[in-house]
Amino acid sequence: xxxxxxxxxxxxxxxxxxxxxLMGQGFHGTGLKEILDAVKIPKGSFYNYFENKETYCAxxxxxxxxxxxxxxxxxxQKPEMDALTGLKNYFNELIDELEKNQFKGxxxxxxxxxxxxxxxxxxxxxxxEAVNRYRDLIKQGLLKAQQEGAVxxxxxxxxxxxxxxxxxxxxxxxxxxxxxxxxxxxxxDNLLGGxxxx
Amino acid sequence: xxxxxxxxxxxxxxxxxxxxxLMGQGFHGTGLKEILDAVKIPKGSFYNYFENKETYCAxxxxxxxxxxxxxxxxxxQKPEMDALTGLKNYFNELIDELEKNQFKGxxxxxxxxxxxxxxxxxxxxxxxEAVNRYRDLIKQGLLKAQQEGAVxxxxxxxxxxxxxxxxxxxxxxxxxxxxxxxxxxxxxDNLLGGxxxx
DNA sequence: GAATACAATACGACTGGTCGTCTTAATTGT
DNA sequence: ACAATTAAGACGACCAGTCGTATTGTATTC
Numbered sequence: 023x024x025x026x027x028x029x030x031x032x033x034x035x036x037x038x039x040x041x042x043x044l045m046g047q048g049f050h051g052t053g054l055k056e057i058l059d060a061v062k063i064p065k066g067s068f069y070n071y072f073e074n075k076e077t078y079c080a081x082x083x084x085x086x087x088x089x090x091x092x093x094x095x096x097x098x099q100k101p102e103m104d105a106l107t108g109l110k111n112y113f114n115e116l117i118d119e120l121e122k123n124q125f126k127g128x129x130x131x132x133x134x135x136x137x138x139x140x141x142x143x144x145x146x147x148x149x150x151e152a153v154n155r156y157r158d159l160i161k162q163g164l165l166k167a168q169q170e171g172a173v174x175x176x177x178x179x180x181x182x183x184x185x186x187x188x189x190x191x192x193x194x195x196x197x198x199x200x201x202x203x204x205x206x207x208x209x210x211d212n213l214l215g216g217x218x219x220x
Numbered sequence: 221x222x223x224x225x226x227x228x229x230x231x232x233x234x235x236x237x238x239x240x241x242l243m244g245q246g247f248h249g250t251g252l253k254e255i256l257d258a259v260k261i262p263k264g265s266f267y268n269y270f271e272n273k274e275t276y277c278a279x280x281x282x283x284x285x286x287x288x289x290x291x292x293x294x295x296x297q298k299p300e301m302d303a304l305t306g307l308k309n310y311f312n313e314l315i316d317e318l319e320k321n322q323f324k325g326x327x328x329x330x331x332x333x334x335x336x337x338x339x340x341x342x343x344x345x346x347x348x349e350a351v352n353r354y355r356d357l358i359k360q361g362l363l364k365a366q367q368e369g370a371v372x373x374x375x376x377x378x379x380x381x382x383x384x385x386x387x388x389x390x391x392x393x394x395x396x397x398x399x400x401x402x403x404x405x406x407x408x409d410n411l412l413g414g415x416x417x418x
Numbered sequence: 419g420a421a422t423a424c425a426a427t428a429c430g431a432c433t434g435g436t437c438g439t440c441t442t443a444a445t446t447g448t
Numbered sequence: 449a450c451a452a453t454t455a456a457g458a459c460g461a462c463c464a465g466t467c468g469t470a471t472t473g474t475a476t477t478c
Contacts (some may be wrong), residue, residue, distance in 0.1 A: 048335045050248030053463065066429045066466085075464065126338050132393055136331035137246045139396030140324050150397045177410075184394075185410050188403060189383070192390030195330055196382075198337030199348045205386060212375075212383050217415045251437065264440090264455040273438065421478080428471070437462070445454070 033071045035061040040082035045127040048137050049079055049145075079134070080148035086130045087152040091159060098163045105166035106173055110214050113190075117206045120194075125201045128194040131156075135191075157187045164218070174220045186213050231269045233259040238280035243325040246335050247277055247343075277332070278346035284328045285350040289357060296361045303364035304371055308412050311388075315404045318392075323399045326392040329354075333389075355385045362416070372418045384411050 039061045043052045054075055058065055072078035093115070097108040120128075127133075131152055138145040161183035167173040173182070193205040237259045241250045252273060256263050270276040291313070295306040318326070325331075329347055336343040359381035365371040371380070391403040 046338050048246065048248060050246060051335065051339065054465090055462080064429050065464095066431085067427085069465070070427060070429095128334065128337070132390075133334035135393040135397050136326065136334040137249065139326070139393065140244055141249065146397050153394070153397065181406060181410070184403065184406065185387070188390035188394050188407065189387040190390065191393055192330075192386035192388065195333040195337070195389050196351070196386050199333050199344050199351065205382065208379055208382065209386065212379070212415075217410075252439095253436080262455050262457095263438095264457075265453095267439070268454060419478105421476100423476075424474085426471100426473075429469085431467095431469105433464105433466070435463080437460105439461105440459075441457095443454105443456085446452080448450085448452100 032061075032063055032067070036063065036068070036071060036078070037082055037085040040078065041086045041130060044079065044082055045086075045130040045133060048133060049075075049142075050137070076142055076144055079138070079142070080144045083130065083134065083145065083148040083152050087156055091155060094156075094159050094163070098159075098166070104170050104172055105163045106170070106214065106218075109160070109163050109167070110210065113206075113210050113214070117203055117210075120197065120206065121203050125197050125203070128198050129191060132191040132194055153187065157183050160186060167218075168220075171220055173218050177218075182213075182218055186218075189213060230259075230261055230265070234261065234266070234269060234276070235280055235283040238276065239284045239328060242277065242280055243284075243328040243331060246331060247273075247340075248335070274340055274342055277336070277340070278342045281328065281332065281343065281346040281350050285354055289353060292354075292357055292361070296357075296364070302368050302370055303361045304368070304412065304416075307358070307361050307365070308408065311404075311408050311412070315401055315408075318395065318404065319401050323395050323401070326396050327389060330389040330392055351385065355381050358384060365416075366418075369418055371416050375416075380411075380416055384416075387411060 036057065039057050043057055043060070046052075054068060055065060058068060068078075072081065094112050097103070097112040097115075098105060100108060103111070131149055134145060135149050135153075139149070157180075161179045164173055164179040164182050164186075168175055168179060173179075189209050193209040196205040197203060234255065237255050241255055241258070244250075252266055253263055256266060266276075270279065292310050295301070295310040295313075296303060298306060301309070329350055332343060333347050333351075337347070355378075359377045362371055362377040362380050362384075366373050366377060371377075387407050391407040394403040395401065
């Protein structure tokens with residue numbers, strides 16, 4: 023019984039560490055040993071927790087998106103806040119966070135879509151699911167904002183959500199090479215504060 | 221003299237092959253041997269042409285963007301064509317190409333921004349330069365389109381060009397995991413055919 | 419409740435292979 | 449003959465993954 027709890031803890035430790043290292047150095051740029059050393063778990067144990075590096079990576083992807091879903095839900099569920107403002111506040115929170123991290127990392131999903139999209143079917147599907155979950159939540163927010171009259175109705179909430187998610191991925195890449203939050207700000211301004219406005 | 225010509229040819233071969241392989245498998249996912257075998261150049265020769273893998277990669281990046289610049293210039297310089305239509309035609313050409321390649325690869329710049337943006341300063345700078353050259357050309361196109369009255373004047377050509385480039389990067393990632401051109405189409409529709417319209 | 423048997427988990431040394439890079443020798447042009 | 453370029457193969461480091469052993473928890477038996 024103590025065992026399975028330890029297993030859970032070790033799995034989570036590995037997933038958390040995976041998020042950090044895979045985001046910063048990529049899949050092929052990060053060795054398992056590096057991850058294992060960081061959380062002080064022996065090499066041989068890794069394969070008790072995960073089938074191989076690839077499926078581990080797919081799990082890291084699902085693990086990664088969870089906090090973002092929760093954070094965004096938090097902003098959208100505040101009863102006193104309209105949905106468009108909630109979305110804006112959420113993205114501003116992300117921007118603050120990214121600035122604190124000195125523009126390092128960006129988004130694990132974006133980074134791995136580029137690196138593994140063509141070569142790992144397992145990770146591709148995991149990425150697809152994670153991005154779609156995230157997109158669906160944003161879509162709900164935009165839908166609410168449409169009902170509240172803050173966002174235009176002649177575009178579907180889904181197509182706007184897709185555009186926002188995709189543009190956000192693009193500006194995160196741009197942020198990394200420019201080491202600047204300007205692209206992030208203007209993405210929000212242009213879409214949430216411009217194109218999407220009712 | 222024959223020597224330096226061969227050197228040039230070998231360098232170009234390596235750069236061309238690098239574009240293909242780095243785009244498909246990433247920097248860390250591609251071994252030098254793999255590249256060298258593909259163009260039948262001995263392993264020992266690589267370091268005659270390039271300092272190391274990292275600076276080679278930075279050169280591959282500059283080498284990669286050149287044809288896109290030329291292709292886009294071609295569309296913008298047609299005297300009988302207005303600039304907005306030229307831009308649309310250019311992106312439609314890209315979409316056709318990507319569909320032919322079965323959504324594989326996407327954009328080398330986007331993929332490497334995610335993979336190397338944080339870890340290789342040399343590549344980061346090379347990526348920055350390539351993206352900015354590309355962005356500047358699109359900006360010129362949008363400027364012309366503004367003068368022709370096809371594109372709105374209340375947004376700067378530069379900020380629109382940035383948004384277009386960044387969104388394009390994002391939708392290319394999305395294309396890879398969805399294996400679909402739908403994101404590409406709706407990017408063009410929303411921006412060139414919607415938000416940017418005068 | 420204690421002793422035993424069994425299964426699940428933990429572990430680190432080890433595998434074959436590949437990595438980027440370098441040294442050194444052969445080859446080439448002048 | 450000499451200097452510059454090219455190439456072959458060796459280098460140690462590292463890779464993901466495996467295997468046999470040790471340790472632990474649980475179930476069974478008395």
